[in-house]
Amino acid sequence: MTIVARTDWTREEITALFNMPFMDLLYEAQSVHRANHPRNEVQLSTLLSIKTGGCPEDCGYCSQSVSAESGVKATKLMDVRTVLQAAAQAKDGGSGRFCMGAAWRNPKDRDMPALIEMVKGVRQMGMETCMTLGMLSADQARQLADAGLDYYNHNIDTAPENYANIISTRTFEDRVETLENVRDAGINVCCGGIVGLGEAREDRIGFIYALATMPHPESVPINALVPVKGTVLGDMLADTPMAKIDEIEFVRTVAVARITMPESMVRLSAGRESMSESCQALCFMAGANSIFTGDKLLTAPNAGDDSDGALLAKLGISAMQAAPHGHMEEAAE
Ligand code: SAM
Ligand code: DTB
């Protein structure tokens, strides 16, 4: 399925959405949601860190950067069998997509054969595949596409104007180049970012504006910063608790993402563990329709299957059987 939604949003329009009375914004977002997606359904994905820590990039939020003193131990790339065992477990737990993440600036060509085996193995189990490995060359993207990779996650993370305040080892344009390589290879794009980095409303506007004016990602993860001690931003937040993102402002960001990218899946990603049930419910109302399940993200804790199961049951939300953009669904048509 190709996304045809408009990409000519103006910054003024996005600002006006952020400024709407909260109830009007939620009503609008839920209306857009219902016109484009099955109601009361969320897509469930499971994350696995296949290569943890020791990352040469200096993203100020990340526990896996060599610049952070977070105590995360660096590991080598996991072997294919261990990855496939974890995938089988995720499938048993009802997950429809398995996302494999590596703390790399980019994969080395010598890593490609193992990565390709992982994609093929997970697909054989009947699950959708997603990887997030840092920057990809056009050739690497093609190799992963040939193996059957369904999604590639590569976030713009924040507004282009704010990028250099958060990461200095690469540019916003580097990110866009990988996104183009991924899209050109025919892989679905998963691209979003983080709020709660201490950014201003203007930066959140700039972040959504950047996403909504590019070819819309099939999936848009909105992460709330998980503050980790020993990272620049985690420590900043510990010193200035007032900097924590306001929940209503977080929900507004989700709603504006839903309205401006109506056909995309909007994923309520990191940060759910410390979010109230009511805030998560408001995010679903605002059009979020995808979450990570399991009790761990890559290195940080996640809400966990028991509390998620209880919350979804309480809200009358069920697991989506097939995401609208996956190769799996196309194969079934
Ligand atoms: N190294 C690869 C990369 O950066 O593209 C893949 C893994 S990286 C951990 C994937 C995304 O996780 C980042 O782009 C960021 O948006 C999110 N992330 C990382 N640490 C986070 C944190 N502490 N809180 C919230 N989101 C986080
Ligand atoms: C994304 O946007 N969020 C996920 C996924 N893409 C790979 C990762 C969140 C990571 C949270 C911090 C951690 O677990 O270390």
Ligand code: SF4
């Ligand atoms: Fe490395 Fe990704 Fe963490 Fe940045 S977000 S330090 S690129 S693992």
